[in-house]
Amino acid sequence: MGKQMDSRRAARAAKTTLAALALLAWHGAAQAQTATLEAGLLHHRLSDGLGQWNQQxxxxxxxxxxxxxxxxxxxxxxxxxxxxxxxxxGVTHVFNDDWYGSLGGSYGSSFFYPKGRADAVLNRKLGAAKNIVATFGVTAVNARDGHRDRSVLLGVSWYLPNALVLQGGTRINRSDPGGVMANAKYVAATWGYNKQQYISVRYDQGEEAYQYIGAGVTDLLVNFRSNVASATWRKWLGPTHGFQLRAEAYHNPYYNRRGLEAALFKEF
Known part of the structure; x- marks a missing residue:
């Protein structure tokens, strides 16, 4: 049937903005830390009697x-x-002045997470100033019930003056069994400086072929559209430590989800 987008979008959000911030640091020729450790909590409320999400x-x-x-x-x-x-x-590697890429994988232990997921992304800097980045990625997701997603990511990032980055792209997804197409688009903007603060906003909208809202066979939503908006504020309180706040709002025809993630980070 297809893609369980809500939990997977939340998983991607939980995965972290740290790799993206590291790339911003590379582009800005900022000082690079050796390691970063971050810990936090997430709390979301769902409508229509679906309870709450809580994460550590x-x-x-x-x-x-x-x-x-x-x-x-x-x-x-x-x-x-x-x-x-x-x-x-996962790992992110800069090959040379023009190319960088990443590999990643994940494993989840419940019905709302993929049993297994693998991502590969390749990025190419374009233009005389190398301030435009074209992105191509592939993803494979296997769910616990036998559903499979295979998708292609196409995106572009534009590094503008005054510490502004604009992004946009699309994910073309095929879900099996059934050969159902469940595609999505996104736009995002980030402003800020390493060791000071980053502020980012993002909006995704697209199709979901399926989504489980419970462990039972009948707890299944099929073939609908959804959207999710998020805003992130990452603030340094000192040279090597600070906090991050992320607000997220998700909507589909069956329920809404609203919540906040809060974390503290330390750089070494």
């Missing part, structure tokens, strides 16, 4: 060279009345 998470990055950053996340979650954990690992 730890995130980290580790720079092993000037060109390579590893990242890992561990999430303990309660969603739709069930408990689950999510483990994420």
């Amino acid at each position: 998470f730890v995130r980290g990055t580790w720079r092993t060279s000037e060109a390579t950053v590893w990242n890992a996340d561990l999430v303990n979650a309660r969603q739709f009345g069930a408990h689950g954990t999510l483990a994420v690992a």
Whole structure:
């Protein structure tokens, strides 16, 4: 049938903005930390009697060279009345002045997380100033009930003066069994400076072929559209520590989800 977008969007949000911030630092020629550790909480309320989401998470990055950053996340979650954990690992590498890419994988232990997910992304800097980045990515997701998603990501990022970055793209997704297309689009903007603060906003909209809201066979939403808006504020309180706040609002024809994520981070 298809893609369980709400939980997977939330998983991607939980995965972290740390890798993206590391790339902003590279573009801005900012000082690079060796490692970052972040821990926090998430609380979301759902409408239509679907209860609450609660998460505790730890995130980290580790720079092993000037060109390579590893990242890992561990999430303990309660969603739709069930408990689950999510483990994420990945690496981002700068190949040369024009090319950089990333590999990532994740494993979830409950119906609302994928049993397995793998991502590969390649980025190319364009233009005389190398301030435009074209992105191509592929993703494979296997759900616990046998559903499979295979998708292609096409995106562009524009690094403007005055510390502004604009982004946009689309994800073309095929879900099986059934060969259902469930595509999505996004736009985003980020402003800020490393060691000071980053403020970002993002909006996604698209199609969902399926979404489980419970462990039972009947707890299944099929073939609908949804959208999600988020805003993130990452603030340094000192040279190596600070906090991050993220607000998110999700909507589909069956329920709404609203909530906040709060975290503290330390750089080494």
